Amino acid sequence: MIQNTLVLLKPDAYLRRYIGACVLREFRSERTFKIKAFKEVTASRSLAEKHYDVHREKPFFKKLVDYLTLGPVIAMVVEGENVIPSIRLMLGSTFSEKAEPHTIRGKYGIWNGINVVHASDGDNTAKYEIKLWREEAGVEEMDFSRVNLLIDNYIEKWSKLRIDNTLKLREICRLISIGESRFEDCEQKIFKLLREECIDSDESIVKKFVKIIADNLQDQKK
Incomplete structure (x- = not known):
């Protein structure tokens, strides 16, 4: 069955520039589906809330x-035979540290829900998104040629x-999660590693990124 799905390279993939290029290369090299739309987008809070509307009443919604x-x-619309389950298999487990090493999240996700890519989980969700x-x-x-050109230019x-610095960041998170390190003692190291990857991001954005990691680690303890 031919399906369409929405794929988002989330801010952790976009800001960590090399990581975003690596993820896009994997999508670009996949011959079983076609990328029909490609756009760099700064999502408004309203858009993000609508995107996650199904979780609106959950404690982690904000x-x-x-x-x-x-x-x-980076927002993409992708078309192909059974593309929805195929891409979700390609991405791996929602939680980065549990994703198999050969999957996109296993290779590039930092920790827990900081997992680089979103993809629609079913036909109805895909149509809505x-x-x-x-x-x-x-x-x-x-x-199609325009899409490929945009992607190739981004990758290049x-x-x-x-x-x-994925593996270094993940190891720090692992040690914090099992209580062998305290976040407060590792915060500056996390910031430094992210700063190296997010080469054109303001310091304030990287600090917010660090807070997102802290929130994910805290949620995991609950």
Whole structure:
């Protein structure tokens, strides 16, 4: 069955420039589906709230919105045979530290829900999300060659950096999660590692990124 799905490279993939390029390269090289739309978007709080509307009554709703509005995202519409389950398999477990090493989240996700990519989880969700991002953010289908050019230019621009601190960040988070380290003692190291990856982000954004990590670690303890 031919399906369409919405894929978002979340702010942690966008801000960590080399990571975003690596993720896009994996999507670009996949021949079983076609990327029909590609746009860099700064999501408003209203858009993020609508995107996560199904979780509105959950205690973690605000943190999801904070995360999605941390910085820009890359929004894509992808089409292919059974593309929804295929992409979710490609991404791996929602929680980065539990994702298999060969998956995108296993390779590039930092910890818990800081997992680099969102993808629609079913047909109805995909239809809702594609419509939402088209109407609220102008994520429109475009010529296939134009999409490929935009993606290739992005990859070429940022893949030269080769700054990937994922494993270092994940190990720090692991030690904090099992009580062998305190977040307060590791905060500056996390900031420094993120600063190396987020080469063109303001210091204030990186500090917010650190807080997002702290929130995820705190949620895991509850």
